[in-house]
Amino acid sequence: MKGLSPVQQRFILHWGEMGARWGINRTVAQIHALLFLMARPLNAEEITEVLDVARSNVSNSIRELQNWGIIRLVHLPGDRRDHFESLKDVNEMFRIILNERKRRELDPTLRVIRECLDQPAKEEIDATTKERLEAMLGFFELAEKLFGQLDKVSTKNLIRAAKMGGGMFRVLGLTSKE
Amino acid sequence: MKGLSPVQQRFILHWGEMGARWGINRTVAQIHALLFLMARPLNAEEITEVLDVARSNVSNSIRELQNWGIIRLVHLPGDRRDHFESLKDVNEMFRIILNERKRRELDPTLRVIRECLDQPAKEEIDATTKERLEAMLGFFELAEKLFGQLDKVSTKNLIRAAKMGGGMFRVLGLTSKE
DNA sequence: CTCTTGTTTCTCTAAATACAGAATTTTCAG
DNA sequence: CTGAAAATTCTGTATTTAGAGAAACAAGAG
Numbered sequence: 001m002k003g004l005s006p007v008q009q010r011f012i013l014h015w016g017e018m019g020a021r022w023g024i025n026r027t028v029a030q031i032h033a034l035l036f037l038m039a040r041p042l043n044a045e046e047i048t049e050v051l052d053v054a055r056s057n058v059s060n061s062i063r064e065l066q067n068w069g070i071i072r073l074v075h076l077p078g079d080r081r082d083h084f085e086s087l088k089d090v091n092e093m094f095r096i097i098l099n100e101r102k103r104r105e106l107d108p109t110l111r112v113i114r115e116c117l118d119q120p121a122k123e124e125i126d127a128t129t130k131e132r133l134e135a136m137l138g139f140f141e142l143a144e145k146l147f148g149q150l151d152k153v154s155t156k157n158l159i160r161a162a163k164m165g166g167g168m169f170r171v172l173g174l175t176s177k178e
Numbered sequence: 179m180k181g182l183s184p185v186q187q188r189f190i191l192h193w194g195e196m197g198a199r200w201g202i203n204r205t206v207a208q209i210h211a212l213l214f215l216m217a218r219p220l221n222a223e224e225i226t227e228v229l230d231v232a233r234s235n236v237s238n239s240i241r242e243l244q245n246w247g248i249i250r251l252v253h254l255p256g257d258r259r260d261h262f263e264s265l266k267d268v269n270e271m272f273r274i275i276l277n278e279r280k281r282r283e284l285d286p287t288l289r290v291i292r293e294c295l296d297q298p299a300k301e302e303i304d305a306t307t308k309e310r311l312e313a314m315l316g317f318f319e320l321a322e323k324l325f326g327q328l329d330k331v332s333t334k335n336l337i338r339a340a341k342m343g344g345g346m347f348r349v350l351g352l353t354s355k356e
Numbered sequence: 357c358t359c360t361t362g363t364t365t366c367t368c369t370a371a372a373t374a375c376a377g378a379a380t381t382t383t384c385a386g
Numbered sequence: 387c388t389g390a391a392a393a394t395t396c397t398g399t400a401t402t403t404a405g406a407g408a409a410a411c412a413a414g415a416g
């Protein structure tokens with residue numbers, strides 16, 4: 001990891017590990033971490049050198065990150081090469097990630113469960129199965145709704161809500177676990 | 179998948195797929211789905227037959243699910259074998275999963291970032307890096323806080339909050355994205 | 357038009373992970 | 387205690403995924 005301080009290395013390595021647990025390729029996560037820390041956009045060649053991975057690997061990983069929408073292609077004046085920079089606003093970044101995960105995980109599951117329950121009556125559906133699937137559906141619909149609401153709230157207000165220190169729900173009389 | 183209806187198969191297969199995206203082994207996820215749908219606890223042998231995987235595989239997967247805390251070992255009267263059942267309450271189940279993920283992913287990251295920022299002054303830390311890491315820390319601390327608050331709210335009240343239909347935040351004057 | 361520089365795609369290898377089956381250990385009935 | 391049933395652990399194989407390097411392709415500059 002040529003040219004990186006120990007702290008930078010530490011963070012990039014950890015981000016790579018975390019990525020793995022999220023079903024995100026290690027190199028992809030590392031590149032993201034690198035771009036996040038850098039003060040200026042890097043080109044693919046630079047990334048290759050710093051992380052010491054193959055050029056092709058960088059190419060594919062970058063495409064993946066662009067699909068997620070959390071890095072951006074920029075052109076520097078007088079330089080023909082593509083340069084890349086990460087979104088800087090962390091809150092915005094995770095907002096995107098969360099929405100993307102919703103789209104890739106929650107939505108398809110909702111669809112499958114609904115289809116399972118919509119079975120044409122001829123295909124007898126076992127009572128227990130039906131009951132369980134309905135409970136599951138209920139949960140996913142709740143999650144979807146909360147997700148949607150959360151996404152409408154600005155970061156600023158989210159912080160305010162958090163600062164209410166457990167109070168947000170209390171104010172609404174919604175706090176105690178029953 | 180001997181003895182399962184098409185609907186049951188469909189759900190189990192899908193759950194297996196989803197698991198993969200969450201960094202959870204396919205068999206593990208399938209066993210969980212199976213136990214979730216079943217009206218009674220199954221023993222390892224039965225699981226082996228239904229899902230058609232090796233006995234050892236079932237053994238390991240079950241341990242994993244127990245670590246997550248979402249399946250339970252039960253003994254049936256007059257049967258020496260271990261039987262397993264899934265938690266039935268979906269909300270409770272995801273509460274556990276979420277907490278577990280927090281413990282495994284959020285907490286370690288918080289620790290790493292803090293350690294990165296706590297660097298003894300001798301190890302000069304680059305200004306941009308510092309700034310970015312601080313932003314990241316801020317976000318994770320916010321997430322931690324919101325998580326904690328969410329966990330204190332009962333499912334019942336969560337549903338009520340969702341039913342306020344985007345109203346929860348509005349009531350608090352927190353809605354508009356600015 | 358063509359040469360250079362940059363980028364992507366393809367193919368092959370290496371590494372990690374999942375899994376089957378055998379071997380071992382544990383548990384309990386008698 | 388002993389033997390049979392059950393469960394776990396171990397070991398080797400297969401599948402999957404990551405990634406390197408070569409080759410093909412694209413886009414200007416001159």
